[in-house]
Amino acid sequence: MSTDRAPTASRQPSATRSAGAARLFANALTYAFLLAAALLMVAPFVFSVLTSLKTPKQFNTSSPLAAPDPATVENYVSLFGERYDFVVPIAVTAQVVLVLVLGQMMTSILAAYAFAQLRFPGRDAIFWVYVSTLMIPAVVTIIPLYSMMTSLGLKNSFAGLVVPFMFGSPYAIFLLRENFRSTPSDVLDAARIDGAGVMRRLWQIMVPMNKPILATLLLITVVSQWNNFMWPLVIAPKSEWHVITVATAALQTQYNGNWTLVMAATTLALAPLVILFLIFQKQITSSLGITGVR
Amino acid sequence: MNARQRVEARAGYLMLVPSFIGVGVFLLLPVLVVLGLSLTKYNLISPPQWYGLENYAYILGWDRFRNSLLVTLLFTAMTIPASITIGLLLAVAVNRRLPGTSWLRVLYVLPWVCAPLALGVVWRWILDPTNGALNAILGRRIQWLADVDLALPSVAFVQVWSTVGYISLFFLAGLQQIPTSVYEAAKLDGAGPARTLWSITLPLLRPTMFFVTVTSIISSFQVFDSVYAMTGGGPRFTTDVIASRIYDEAFVALRLGRAGAMAVVLFVVLVAITLIQQRYFRKRITYDMS
Numbered sequence: 001m002s003t004d005r006a007p008t009a010s011r012q013p014s015a016t017r018s019a020g021a022a023r024l025f026a027n028a029l030t031y032a033f034l035l036a037a038a039l040l041m042v043a044p045f046v047f048s049v050l051t052s053l054k055t056p057k058q059f060n061t062s063s064p065l066a067a068p069d070p071a072t073v074e075n076y077v078s079l080f081g082e083r084y085d086f087v088v089p090i091a092v093t094a095q096v097v098l099v100l101v102l103g104q105m106m107t108s109i110l111a112a113y114a115f116a117q118l119r120f121p122g123r124d125a126i127f128w129v130y131v132s133t134l135m136i137p138a139v140v141t142i143i144p145l146y147s148m149m150t151s152l153g154l155k156n157s158f159a160g161l162v163v164p165f166m167f168g169s170p171y172a173i174f175l176l177r178e179n180f181r182s183t184p185s186d187v188l189d190a191a192r193i194d195g196a197g198v199m200r201r202l203w204q205i206m207v208p209m210n211k212p213i214l215a216t217l218l219l220i221t222v223v224s225q226w227n228n229f230m231w232p233l234v235i236a237p238k239s240e241w242h243v244i245t246v247a248t249a250a251l252q253t254q255y256n257g258n259w260t261l262v263m264a265a266t267t268l269a270l271a272p273l274v275i276l277f278l279i280f281q282k283q284i285t286s287s288l289g290i291t292g293v294r
Numbered sequence: 295m296n297a298r299q300r301v302e303a304r305a306g307y308l309m310l311v312p313s314f315i316g317v318g319v320f321l322l323l324p325v326l327v328v329l330g331l332s333l334t335k336y337n338l339i340s341p342p343q344w345y346g347l348e349n350y351a352y353i354l355g356w357d358r359f360r361n362s363l364l365v366t367l368l369f370t371a372m373t374i375p376a377s378i379t380i381g382l383l384l385a386v387a388v389n390r391r392l393p394g395t396s397w398l399r400v401l402y403v404l405p406w407v408c409a410p411l412a413l414g415v416v417w418r419w420i421l422d423p424t425n426g427a428l429n430a431i432l433g434r435r436i437q438w439l440a441d442v443d444l445a446l447p448s449v450a451f452v453q454v455w456s457t458v459g460y461i462s463l464f465f466l467a468g469l470q471q472i473p474t475s476v477y478e479a480a481k482l483d484g485a486g487p488a489r490t491l492w493s494i495t496l497p498l499l500r501p502t503m504f505f506v507t508v509t510s511i512i513s514s515f516q517v518f519d520s521v522y523a524m525t526g527g528g529p530r531f532t533t534d535v536i537a538s539r540i541y542d543e544a545f546v547a548l549r550l551g552r553a554g555a556m557a558v559v560l561f562v563v564l565v566a567i568t569l570i571q572q573r574y575f576r577k578r579i580t581y582d583m584s
Binding site: 059111133169252 | 299301302303304305306307309310312313314315316317319320321322323324325327328331336338380383384387388390392395398400401402403404405407408409410411412413415416417418419420422425426427430431455458459463487512516518519522523536537540541544545550553554557558560561564565568
């Protein structure tokens, strides 16, 4: 896997010294660049966590860059206290993510299987319609969805948060169909000859054979739903239905300047996904190869 | 159709029912609804009134909408060249596979999995004039987000920060598809590293470059969360990107007809970009390595 492509100096004895020096310089430059970039990437996360561990008094009397001395969880305690009640947004977000992940996975698996393995009139035309909806941006559907959901009386409700997005996503269907199509059909054919119906072939053969892509899709869905902001902001502005992003934004607006408290909120909003990503980074980034083909 | 085929067809249609609700009711129908709404005057309280093309006529001559188009274009022009250049450099540097660097690339992708809203709030603190981290480092009191000349570049910087790692992954994938033999041939011909990058790597990365550019333009035209968190469109509308304008018109000013017309204009622009991309790609795809 890790084949070194840098030229080896020993192969060209005529230019050994200068080539060696040039390579050393290039390597040093590469290290410096990569480390500087890494530092710039991580610093905001580190600083915000450090700030969340300070008391407002510490924060106001020392440099914003100073380490908390002593570190305190006071901000987190008051976030979960009665006044801000961050338990609610965390619980709402967890439920929304759960329902949307289950809904999207189930409906997308069904649709992808139908498109990939079954034959019926109009299949390719319907698939083409599905794929073309990939072009529709969220900013365009948000106004009509809002007026549809409010006219059904679903503003500030759990249903309002999840209903428009729980019936599968064209992106997931597209991604799964590609994978289901390339699954070797002899296993499926053998199962059919043995009398396995469509549903058994799907759940007992297709799904287990495609575990990696399903895991990747699951993770991307969790990430995108946890981070979702614009739709929850418009459909559920009431604090009892705040998701974590909306609650963080509201806290920031309301207590502008109380940065230690606000940074505790952003840490809560960011930490679960940062941890998830650090554990499953291979599965999450591997979706890229597929999106790249799109 | 024999019996087995009929059973299979019926199963197929049944399996499409749930997703068809998703696509039909919650994606295609809204497009029709927004087209309809854009031809009305509608404030959510009284029923929509027919307004013809008045909304379109109004927004096309409206300073605030033109300003948003300009701000979005400027934002795109500031972010895309920077994030593509840095993303490519990162990919080239990572691809040298120096010992101890493989775990670093995990860090570059970190902002991509994070909520743009939460990152925006973090950056709002970092860029805070009195208590922010950046001014503490610089020992200055610069109004990064409140100065009309600095706000858009600051927001653009944060966008570049949060997307370069993700973009570099595409370039890394592209770089790894270039066969080593091409580089060996170049070396035999005496090409130095700069020459190799310019004459071999970059031309062979063209499909990746094009793909990344177009998808970045599309997402940059829709940026909302981070702007909402950092500036809310201000100061004096200098960061009022299209999505912020649509949001404000629809959900703050409650002019859903006018907001709908702006959304339709944005949609047309985005579809045009996507179609151009697809046409270009179909022509270029064979040009790619095989």
